Amino acid sequence: MQITIIYATTEGQTRRIARRIQQRIAAAGHAVELLPAEAALESEPALGGAAAAILAGSVHAGRYQPDLVTLAAREAAALDAIPNLFVSVSLAAAGDDPEDREGLADCVDRFRTETGWAPARVEHVAGAFRFTEYNWFTTWAMRYIQSQKDPTTRRGKDAEYTDWAALDALVDDWLSGL
Numbered sequence: 001m002q003i004t005i006i007y008a009t010t011e012g013q014t015r016r017i018a019r020r021i022q023q024r025i026a027a028a029g030h031a032v033e034l035l036p037a038e039a040a041l042e043s044e045p046a047l048g049g050a051a052a053a054i055l056a057g058s059v060h061a062g063r064y065q066p067d068l069v070t071l072a073a074r075e076a077a078a079l080d081a082i083p084n085l086f087v088s089v090s091l092a093a094a095g096d097d098p099e100d101r102e103g104l105a106d107c108v109d110r111f112r113t114e115t116g117w118a119p120a121r122v123e124h125v126a127g128a129f130r131f132t133e134y135n136w137f138t139t140w141a142m143r144y145i146q147s148q149k150d151p152t153t154r155r156g157k158d159a160e161y162t163d164w165a166a167l168d169a170l171v172d173d174w175l176s177g178l
């Protein structure tokens with residue numbers, strides 16, 4: 001089966017996640033193409049005859065990357081015609097705060113409205129603090145968030161929350177339903 005993964009990232013964690021998904025799908029014997037949303041926007045149709053597709057992006061101030069939104073809007077009909085999965089990467093997904101979870105549901109709802117694409121399945125995956133990628137202002141803001149959300153980590157140090165084994169299991173489960 002030919003499967004296309006299109007992702008957008010700001011600090012690199014969603015790229016890592018998309019690569020892990022790619023490896024897992026390839027190990028299961030499928031042909032898999034991995035494209036950044038920016039590159040996918042250059043080719044039309046972006047899905048290139050794929051039998052199934054995964055889109056992945058990360059949440060920043062409640063929104064996904066504009067390239068991913070544009071791509072999903074352009075390809076909504078093609079995506080709806082095949083099995084698909086939307087992977088939403090965030091820090092809210094690292095915890096089980098009901099308010100944070102509601103916030104994530106709102107992000108996905110806004111994405112649906114903006115793009116006109118109704119993902120067949122949505123999965124929330126925990127991302128990371130990447131202080132090595134932040135500018136001065138973002139570092140300041142993220143240090144505060146880190147102190148509120150995870151006082152156990154060293155302030156201003158990178159911290160990864162992605163559960164790679166759970167991600168593998170999620171991919172296996174999605175593949176089994178194709």
Ligand SMILES: Cc1cc2nc3c(=O)[nH]c(=O)nc-3n(C[C@H](O)[C@H](O)[C@H](O)COP(=O)(O)O)c2cc1C
Pocket residue numbers: 008009010011012013014015057058059060061062063089090091092093126127128129130138142
């Ligand atoms: C400026 C900024 C804003 C963010 N806003 C949110 C947010 O609104 N909700 C959330 O759950 N995570 C938020 N995050 C956390 C990111 O979603 C998380 O760091 C993710 O791993 C980033 O993925 P990426 O490296 O692929 O861009 C934010 C991160 C940054 C740097």
